Amino acid sequence: MSAAKIVLLVVYAVLAVLALTQGGTAAGAWALRIILILVAVHAVEVVVFFRACQRAGGSLTGHLFNVFLFGVFHMKEIKAARGTG
Numbered sequence: 001m002s003a004a005k006i007v008l009l010v011v012y013a014v015l016a017v018l019a020l021t022q023g024g025t026a027a028g029a030w031a032l033r034i035i036l037i038l039v040a041v042h043a044v045e046v047v048v049f050f051r052a053c054q055r056a057g058g059s060l061t062g063h064l065f066n067v068f069l070f071g072v073f074h075m076k077e078i079k080a081a082r083g084t085g
Contacts, residue, residue, distance in 0.1 A: 019035060042069070052075065
């Protein structure tokens with residue numbers, strides 16, 4: 001797993017903790033808003049990159065899940081593995 005993906009997982013964890021433990025505060029509200037924005041953006045990325053994930057080989061479900069979590073960072077890895085990026 002790349003360093004960028006690890007950083008993103010840490011960011012998601014911090015946002016989730018803030019949203020769950022600080023629900024009544026501005027920090028908790030903003031953390032939840034950021035999470036919802038990220039979900040929407042990454043859902044769009046799944047649709048946009050669906051064909052590329054199909055062509056990548058391997059598990060389509062795994063690729064789509066990784067695109068949902070990591071977005072363009074996973075697509076860069078796919079392109080690097082194919083030798084096109």
